[in-house]
Amino acid sequence: MSSITKTTDKPDMIVRKMPFEFPNDIDPHWNPDKPEWSHMVNGTSLAMPFLEPYLIRTMRKSLPLIDSGTLKEDVKLYIGQEGQHFQQHRKFNDLLIEKGYAELTNIERQMKQEFDDFEKNRSHKFNLAYAAGFESMALGVAHWLINDREYLFGHADSRVASLVLWHFVEEIEHKNVAIDAYNAVYGHYFYRVYGVIFATLHVIKHSRRAYQAMLKKDGLWNNLRSRWKLLKMTTRFFRNMLPPMIVACLPGHHPSQVKDPQWSLDWIARYDSNTDEFAILDTTNISASFS
Template sequence: MSMLVVKEKLKQKMPASFPVRRMDYQFQEVPKYWCNNEPTFTHYFTGLSTLFPEGESYFVRSVRALREKIKNNPQLDRDIGAFIGQEAMHSKEHHAFHVSAQQYGLAPESLEKATGIILKAIEKTFPKKWNLLVTVGLEHYTAVLVVEMMKNVNELMTDTNIRNLWLWHSIEETEHKAVAYDMYESLYGKGLDAYIPRVAIFTFNLVLITLLSNVYQVVLMSRDKQLLNLKSWAKFAGFTVHVYRKLVPQFFSYYHFDFHPNDTDESEIVTKTKIKIGLSTEQSTFMH
């Protein structure tokens, strides 16, 4: 047997570093204000959720566009396969939430479509390297957010299925948080010519996601005829100041020249969260 055949067989047996879970949440009889019993909180997280179906499809396309170039790194290639599997499942479940959980005339699917139009325009305008960097940066942004989701924010969610959707998603974001980054580093290295576009695109990411998440919240508040609910806005403002005081320094760690997603360790909170949603003894399907 040739060495090439042996290597190929070993590659085929090599598992990804994390599993792809097949989820099928059912969203029925969802309360109108399922987050902190407040319209501002509920509509903020619904608006954030509407970024995911199209956003994660974009992430998948961005890594697929360059995947052939890292075939000489079989472990990373396997992890990219699992990353694609997890992201596809996130898109599916969040879309199901938008379809079946919102029965109050808020039409969150329209915000999904708007996100898709924006991302497809970015995708056509940017070269493949920059599209990958959008994914790398937003993966870091999400990885920071989900830790706070697992620690505290999920406690505000009064619907069990929606809470479990966000917690499952949070677990998987921590599992694959370094995949796109490692792909970028494998392709473009660690030098200044890799660093400068990395932080420039991340700055673009911060503006884009802040703008979209806030605009979508306002749109949903308007559709719900709650735009002038000043009491709810005041509660949300207090929450935002408290949370983002902790998050902003973590977002900005991305600007460090020697940054890597695995600089932080979320294993303890992930273990607790798995127990909380019944994944502690999971039988997971790995992507092969």
């Protein structure tokens, strides 16, 4: 089992209950210049109300197997943050379905069935490796979204951009917890790498099915110009994701070795001093820091 522990200079986690609202005037193409990117994010959002409760149940089952009192408290805070995430995504996803994407309900049913099957028929080791693997992927995504935020979220609907960036700031904040739990309970290196690969491909599979369904509904899936834009965006995703994924699979890797983006640290510091106002970001100046 790993002897690596999380860094002590990292801010303490807190469970933030964000006052997000998703009224009917939100366009599913919330980044009007990038409808393909909008649906890629929408497709990922669709998975959250099924993925994150699965992660919560998996981590909760790990608590009796963990000796460290500090890690147990971190797991409880992780559970609290993930609980807030999936509730906010559930509200946003309901809006997408109400906006005419009823096909998404079939994809939701399949996702629920698969996560239920993992929990029922797979070992706890598999489920905890999946959790650690997903969090490794989420950390890479978080760094990309933050570092590339001007291109991805500039002049987009601030309500959706704020949801996504809040979520991934907290993915950075709790980046150590799932791998620490896995190392404390099992610690098998090769199985952890399997979890990284399996969880990444599994989430991508369902996200792609969802954004494909939405692009088909919009009449864009067979549009060559739109498909070219989608290809460029997915290439941008993989170009930014492959390096951190390779690092996550190295022996001895621990997320505490990955420096947090200054923007995420500034977000946390500003939120702590201005909780209510800070729920909505200014996407006309999203490249700016909060410091």
